[in-house]
Amino acid sequence: xxxxxxxxxxxxxxxxxxxxxxxxxxxxxxxxxxxxxxxxxxxxxxxxxxxxxxxxxxxxxxxxxxxxxxxxxxxxxxxxxxxxxxxxxxxxxxxxxxxxxxxxxxxxxxxxx
Numbered sequence: 001x002x003x004x005x006x007x008x009x010x011x012x013x014x015x016x017x018x019x020x021x022x023x024x025x026x027x028x029x030x031x032x033x034x035x036x037x038x039x040x041x042x043x044x045x046x047x048x049x050x051x052x053x054x055x056x057x058x059x060x061x062x063x064x065x066x067x068x069x070x071x072x073x074x075x076x077x078x079x080x081x082x083x084x085x086x087x088x089x090x091x092x093x094x095x096x097x098x099x100x101x102x103x104x105x106x107x108x109x110x111x112x113x
Contacts, residue, residue, distance in 0.1 A: 036071045041091060041107035043067050044083055049100035053077025053090035060100045068113070069095035074104055082106050 043063045050057040053075045063069060072092040079088045085105035092101055 036073060036091075036109065038112070039071050039109050040068045040112050041071050041093060041102075041109055043069075043102070044106050044108055047082075047102045047106055049093065049095060049098050049102060050090075051100055053092075053101045055080040055082075057101070060098045061095075063093070063095050063102055067095065068110070069093040071107075071109065072099070075101070077101065 043065050046065045047063040048059040049061050049063050051060055054077055056078065070093060072094055075090050075092060076088050077090045079086065080090070080103045082103040083106040085103075087103075087105055089104035090101040091104045091107050093099070093107075
């Protein structure tokens with residue numbers, strides 16, 4: 001599948017031995033981390049699921065420590081300090097009936113069980 005991003009800044013780097021590529025959430029397209037779309041994430045601490053990729057965004061509910069969610073993609077968003085790290089990368093998740101964003105630095109990527 002080919003994705004075209006126009007007028008957006010791409011950010012790439014090595015994360016956990018895999019290449020991470022993100023685009024701004026407002027760009028209207030998702031460029032996912034290698035293998036993300038068929039993987040899950042586990043919360044490394046209790047997190048708020050945010051409506052948008054911003055720490056100031058409304059909370060849609062909790063993502064408990066140790067819980068699993070489907071990974072929908074990674075996005076550049078607002079800066080956030082969480083789980084001992086500061087950055088602007090957010091992971092879009094689906095947890096139960098909720099779909100929202102959590103800080104990338106606070107999740108561990110795993111294969112579905």
